[in-house]
Each structure stands twice: as structure tokens, then as C-alpha cells.
Amino acid sequence: MIKQKQRELISLLVRSKNGYKSSQELAAELSLSDRTVRTYLKDLKALIESNGGNIVSKQGYGFQLEILDRTSFNLFLIEHHLLDKNIEQSQCREASERKHYILNLLLLES
Numbered sequence: 001m002i003k004q005k006q007r008e009l010i011s012l013l014v015r016s017k018n019g020y021k022s023s024q025e026l027a028a029e030l031s032l033s034d035r036t037v038r039t040y041l042k043d044l045k046a047l048i049e050s051n052g053g054n055i056v057s058k059q060g061y062g063f064q065l066e067i068l069d070r071t072s073f074n075l076f077l078i079e080h081h082l083l084d085k086n087i088e089q090s091q092c093r094e095a096s097e098r099k100h101y102i103l104n105l106l107l108l109e110s
Contacts, residue, residue, distance in 0.1 A: 002047075002080055005030055006040050010048070011082055013055070013065035022062035051076035 002010075008030055012021065027037045041063060045055050052069030053076070067073045076082075 002044075003040075005032060005036075006044055007080060007082055009037065009040050010044065010065075010077075010080075013063065014077070014082070016064070018064065020058060020061035020064045025062065048073075048076075 009026060012026055012029055023034045023037045023041070026032075027034045030037065032040075041055055041057075048055055048065070052067065052072030054066040054068055056064045056066050058064070
């Protein structure tokens with residue numbers, strides 16, 4: 001069972017995309033101590049790795065979430081109530097519609 005603060009920590013890492021966040025920054029955003037954040041990250045590492053992700057740590061930069069298997073990781077997020085299935089589907093639809101629109105512009109406009 002994942003604690004609420006651990007859920008919030010995963011959400012912060014997901015939202016920070018490809019950027020690094022230090023444990024101090026994460027701690028400040030979650031109102032936790034730096035040590036607690038590092039403990040949570042250590043506890044979550046195996047769970048995230050078994051679900052298509054990886055927590056990368058780089059000295060001097062911080063922590064970053066790397067997603068290795070998008071489908072598996074999204075299922076993990078949905079299972080732990082971190083991602084709404086409907087939002088994900090609408091984002092895919094919007095991306096598909098944008099691609100269709102751009103292709104029509106490129107192919108049909110002279």
C-alpha cells in the first residue's frame with residue numbers, strides 16, 4: 001500500500017518530466033523532511049522499476065523519473081489513483097486530432 005505522501009511524490013516526479021528535482025525541492029513541496037523524501041524514494045524504487053519506470057539519481061542534480069514502458073507505467077498510475085484513465089484517453093485523442101490536422105495541412109494545402 002502506498003502512502004498518500006508517496007503518491008504525491010510520484011506525482012511531482014511525473015510532472016517534472018525530464019528535469020531533475022533535488023530531495024530538498026521535493027521535501028519543500030511536500031512539507032516533509034529531506035531524509036523522509038529520500039526514504040520514500042528508496043522504498044518506491046523497486047515498485048516503480050517493476051512497473052515500467054526508474055528513479056534516476058544524479059549527484060548534484062537530484063532525482064528524475066525515467067519511464068521505460070509507458071503502457072505499464074500508466075497502468076500503475078491508474079491502479080494507484082495517480083492518473084485518470086479518461087484524461088489519458090482524451091490526451092491521446094487530442095494528439096491524434098492534432099496529427100491529423102497537421103497532415104491535412106501539409107498534404108492538402110498547396
